[in-house]
Amino acid sequence: MFKKILIATRGEIALRIHRACREIGVKTVAVHSVADANAMHVRMADEAVCIGPSVAKESYLNKAAIISAALITDADAIHPGYGFLSENADFAEMVSEHGMTFIGPEAKMIRFMGNKIEAKKMMKDAGIPILPGSDGDVNTVSEALSIADSIGYPVIIKAVSGGGGRGMKVVRTKQDMIEAFDMARKEAEAAFDDGSVYIEKFLENPRHIEFQVIADNQGNVIHLGDRDCSLQRNNQKVLEETPSPVISDELRDKMGGLVCDAIRKIGYTNVGTVEFLYENGQFYFIEMNTRLQVEHPVTEMITGIDIVTQQIYIAAGEPLIYKQKDVVFRGHAIECRINAEDPETFIPSPGKVGLWHVPGGQWVRVDSAVYSGYTIPSNYDSLIAKLIVFGSTRKSCLMRMRRSLEEFVIEGVKNTVPLQQRIIDTKDFIEGKYNIHWLENFIGKYPKD
Ligand code: ADP
Secondary structure: OOOEEEEEHHHHHHHHHHHHHHHHHOOOEEEEEHHHHHHHHHHHHOEEEEOOOOOOOOOOOHOOOOOOHHHHHOOOOOEEEOOOOOOOOOHHHHHHHHEEEEEEOHHHHHHHHOOOOHHHHHHHHHHHHHEEEEEEEEEEHHHHHHHHHHOOOEEEEEOOOOOOOEEEEEOOOOOHHHHHHHHHHHHHHHOOOOEEEEEEEEOOOOOOEEEEEEOOOOOOOEEEEEEEEEEEOOOEEEEEEEEEOOOHHHHHHHHHHHHHHHHHHHHHOOOEEEEEEEEOOOOEEEEEEOOOOOOOHHHHHHHHHHHHHHHHHOOOOOOOOOOHHOOOOOOOOOOOEEEEEEEEOOOOEEEOOOOEEEOOOEEEEEEEEEOOEEEEOOOOOOOEEEEEEEOOOHHHHHHHHHHHHHHHHOOOOOHHHHHHHHHHHOOOHHHHOOOOOOOHHHHHHHHHO
């Protein structure tokens, strides 16, 4: 087992990983930018190293600085969290080349899954359903037009190296395609340093449903059920729940089994999430995230399994201690992401937090690195807390979420608690009737309601 892990991220997830390490007797090293000198993860860790200025490119994305910090502190593994370098295959390779363990899958898996065309091909060959679309990247408008004709409009143009909900364009007509295609390639080039794009069928009203998997280095694979992440704004998740209100136990078992078979076939190890769009009873693979997800706590709530701890044990070469039959889904869990943003305009609201009081009580978990008097830097994303609530039924979970949101006190910065309160009070949410477009429609009406 590792003695010391360097945590190559910041914010709530750095703290989450630190906690897991502590609970299994592993020492931690925090790395931080100048802007994060007073951050909670820095205060909590056994050791801390400043790796550069506030701008992420020179600190949290600075591979050489992070590797050096790990070497001078004698860390034997690096946990990348999510975001930053967590899906950077070159970084994963660098970590191993320096004699340390990257806590994640093999670099070659990260590379495969980072290329969305390769990922689709690999999953299709492993028996997973995918959306109809181009077989590979599409280079010319005429090629794009003929593919769109064969699968039927609407279609979506997606960047092969895209991520974070960016690099996608919906195209509804031939004329749209002629206007949008070159633009999509240029935008992909500018955003991801890779202008290649591909085309797939655009689904009008799908839900986003994903499966959490854990695979050890000995060939054991289990799934921890699904998460419904359909409530999104700009393709970014806002609220997640498990189990999905529209998936039966039988369908979850069947789909989970299919996912595990595929993971076994491709030889994937560590934790990962296989993401699907779900419409009219059918699942279609969209991508695999080769890292810990922001929304992993809802799964932990209903399975009782600590995903981060498992991830660390597996990276250290230990076999999985759970078999699929040991995974029992109990009750319901919801996560509300709280961002430091105006809840109506979504303009970021960094700055000094005055009073900060988090909800508590039975079955309530708050993952956050914020404290009273903390200054939220403007350099990073605006997630400041995740409120995760469990209930024995979806209804009791929802009631508990309502009272927990009421208890949250955040002074000094605007935040999305009021947005979450509005969402969970709608008839549609209460009845579980929503898809990936629901939230944007709701927000469109929000100020006038
Ligand atoms: P990213 O890696 O940027 O997160 P994804 O491929 O996971 O990209 O897609 C993000 C979101 O975009 C999905 O959750 C869904 O809301 C929307 N989306 C992606 N592909 C399609 C599609 N073919 N039809 C409809 N919506 C889509």
